[in-house]
Amino acid sequence: xxxKNTSRRxxxxxxxxxxxxxxxxxxxxxxxxGADSASGEAPASWKVPGRGFSxxxxxxxxxxxxxxxxxxxxxxxxxxxxxxxxxxxxxMITPNGLHFERHHNGxxxxxxxxxxxxxxxxVEKALVFDLNALHRYPMTSRIAFIECGGNSNSMWRPQPxxxxxxxxxxxLSCSEWTGVPLSLLLREAGLKPDAKWLVxxxxxxxxxxxxxxxxxxxxxxxxxxxxxxxxxxxxxxxxARLLVPGWEGIVNVKWLNSLQLSDRPLMSRxxxxxxxxxxxxxxxxxxxxxxxxxxxxxxxxxGQSLPAPGFYELSGLAWTGxxxxxxxxxxxxxxxxxxxxxxxxxxxxxxxxxxxxxxxWNGARAILKSRAYDALGQVQPEREVLLRAKGGNQYxxxxxxxxxxxxxxxxxxxxxx
Amino acid sequence: xxxxxxxxxxxxxxxxxxxxxxxxxxxxxxLLLCQEALxxxxxxxxxxxxxxxxxxxxxxxxYADGSGLPAxxxxxxxxxKIYASRCASCHGGAGQGGSxxxxxxxxxxxxxEFPDRGIAVYWPYAPALFEYINRSMPPDKPYSFSASELxxxxxxxxxxxxxxxxxxxxxxAVLTALQMPNKDNFRSGYVEPE
Numbered sequence: 073x074x075x076k077n078t079s080r081r082x083x084x085x086x087x088x089x090x091x092x093x094x095x096x097x098x099x100x101x102x103x104x105x106g107a108d109s110a111s112g113e114a115p116a117s118w119k120v121p122g123r124g125f126s127x128x129x130x131x132x133x134x135x136x137x138x139x140x141x142x143x144x145x146x147x148x149x150x151x152x153x154x155x156x157x158x159x160x161x162x163x164m165i166t167p168n169g170l171h172f173e174r175h176h177n178g179x180x181x182x183x184x185x186x187x188x189x190x191x192x193x194x195v196e197k198a199l200v201f202d203l204n205a206l207h208r209y210p211m212t213s214r215i216a217f218i219e220c221g222g223n224s225n226s227m228w229r230p231q232p233x234x235x236x237x238x239x240x241x242x243x244l245s246c247s248e249w250t251g252v253p254l255s256l257l258l259r260e261a262g263l264k265p266d267a268k269w270l271v272x273x274x275x276x277x278x279x280x281x282x283x284x285x286x287x288x289x290x291x292x293x294x295x296x297x298x299x300x301x302x303x304x305x306x307x308x309x310x311x312a313r314l315l316v317p318g319w320e321g322i323v324n325v326k327w328l329n330s331l332q333l334s335d336r337p338l339m340s341r342x343x344x345x346x347x348x349x350x351x352x353x354x355x356x357x358x359x360x361x362x363x364x365x366x367x368x369x370x371x372x373x374x375g376q377s378l379p380a381p382g383f384y385e386l387s388g389l390a391w392t393g394x395x396x397x398x399x400x401x402x403x404x405x406x407x408x409x410x411x412x413x414x415x416x417x418x419x420x421x422x423x424x425x426x427x428x429x430x431x432x433w434n435g436a437r438a439i440l441k442s443r444a445y446d447a448l449g450q451v452q453p454e455r456e457v458l459l460r461a462k463g464g465n466q467y468x469x470x471x472x473x474x475x476x477x478x479x480x481x482x483x484x485x486x487x488x489x
Numbered sequence: 490x491x492x493x494x495x496x497x498x499x500x501x502x503x504x505x506x507x508x509x510x511x512x513x514x515x516x517x518x519x520l521l522l523c524q525e526a527l528x529x530x531x532x533x534x535x536x537x538x539x540x541x542x543x544x545x546x547x548x549x550x551x552y553a554d555g556s557g558l559p560a561x562x563x564x565x566x567x568x569x570k571i572y573a574s575r576c577a578s579c580h581g582g583a584g585q586g587g588s589x590x591x592x593x594x595x596x597x598x599x600x601x602e603f604p605d606r607g608i609a610v611y612w613p614y615a616p617a618l619f620e621y622i623n624r625s626m627p628p629d630k631p632y633s634f635s636a637s638e639l640x641x642x643x644x645x646x647x648x649x650x651x652x653x654x655x656x657x658x659x660x661x662a663v664l665t666a667l668q669m670p671n672k673d674n675f676r677s678g679y680v681e682p683e
Contacts, residue, residue: 259532260532278631332547332550340620354600358676465602
């Protein structure tokens with residue numbers, strides 16, 4: 073302690089000496105430094121020691137930092153969502169504290185010391201892995217988005233909802249996930265020929281249980297233990313969750329409990345009743361796992377305001393559950409003309425891709441749109457095209473083009489156009 | 490056993506060794522040893538075989554064909570009481586919905602602009618009701634019913650939905666045999682890759 077204080081005083085003295093030298097230099101050369109540099113134009117922070125260290129960093133100003141908006145059931149505090157504020161973020165990675173949440177009955181408390189993952193069913197031998205064991209397995213990392221199947225569901229309504237972009241489309245986040253390839257654990261258990269589906273359930277108080285085809289499980293599914301380098305956050309599935317890249321959020325089961333291998337899907341309520349899409353003919357689609365090709369402009373976006381005509385960069389996100397975004401086009405005239413946006417590297421498989429395009433706003437009303445393409449040649453559809461194909465009752469899996477109007481006063485609004 | 494820090498299948502044992510001396514030793518001893526540490530067959534093998542009791546305690550999933558449904562039975566009379574005290578506050582006294590969704594609706598509206606939801610309207614399989622209500626409902630105290638209480642409340646819901654005769658007892662066999670109106674109304678959005 074004493075020693076530290078001494079050395080700090082020492083360096084302070086040294087600094088003062090150097091400062092004195094600076095004054096002398098200024099006098100000689102007549103440079104911009106004031107005659108009395110001790111009280112001159114130097115930034116205020118040069119003149120006071122800064123704050124000390126912190127064990128875990130926090131955003132600068134809690135009141136004005138980006139936050140998740142929560143929208144929860146009034147009678148069940150843990151049933152609802154919180155949205156990633158896409159309109160306040162840049163780049164492709166979602167900070168852990170801002171990853172969207174969809175809980176059906178709250179975030180469970182789990183003791184890592186007693187937690188275990190059970191693999192059973194159509195396997196040669198059932199296996200139990202505790203957390204220490206899992207952490208000793210070879211791991212892999214990948215950057216991937218997770219999007220709730222119900223993201224953007226207000227878009228099915230006949231009137232455009234007015235809210236910041238993140239609170240319309242932010243059941244979408246992207247992280248670097250690190251964990252054990254599930255195929256590794258399943259090979260150790262030994263898949264029987266009848267193991268065609270994986271039935272995964274969580275430890276939450278709504279017992280989320282879903283069925284996932286074995287081919288996807290063996291292809292790229294991960295038992296994720298880390299999120300952007302640190303242990304998966306409680307609200308995102310601590311101590312372990314499934315990452316099923318590109319597939320709707322619900323199958324990325326959080327707070328993993330067990331994995332049953334089966335010859336058929338379970339047909340749980342989560343397989344059949346929720347997350348299924350009622351079509352206009354009254355039929356319904358289930359197992360619509362893969363999230364569609366989609367994009368949106370995050371800046372400028374609703375709630376923001378352009379101070380004056382002139383230069384703006386359109387910045388947005390594009391993603392597709394089937395792989396890589398190959399192209400994004402933007403329009404400032406409601407889709408009459410399109411120009412190609414620049415895709416910012418890295419452009420990764422089943423990750424969010426940041427796109428950018430320069431725009432000169434001439435002050436007239438403008439309608440901004442973005443349209444994404446993927447490697448399979450799929451194109452993000454116009455809203456009418458999607459509605460014509462699906463009807464208005466689908467609720468989940470909305471991926472049509474999103475439009476913002478920029479009005480002559482610079483205000484930005486959500487429109488169907 | 491190979492220490493876990495040396496198990497690096499993507500890089501290989503030898504290349505991971507930074508010390509020249511060790512690398513030389515490795516070379517001298519020959520490829521055989523290295524390959525042993527590298528071999529495709531090496532797996533961590535850190536899973537434990539669960540006891541039968543442990544396995545019995547893992548989630549019992551209830552499949553569409555009724556497998557997994559426990560013994561026990563109940564009827565709507567009993568179920569109505571449970572429903573009134575534990576469910577109606579959110580789903581409405583007659584299942585018409587409230588703060589939570591309706592559990593009874595009009596199937597004729599499925600293809601209209603304002604479709605109803607509900608068990609007879611939309612649920613393809615009855616056994617799933619058991620696992621879902623058991624594990625999720627009521628939200629303030631899930632997992633709190635006996636099997637017979639669950640069969641009872643399900644019997645009441647099936648009565649409200651016109652899916653069973655009033656007073657009919659419900660058990661595993663009844664739930665399994667029940668033909669739900671929306672059963673054949675689903676397509677799969679998933680296509681198995683080639």
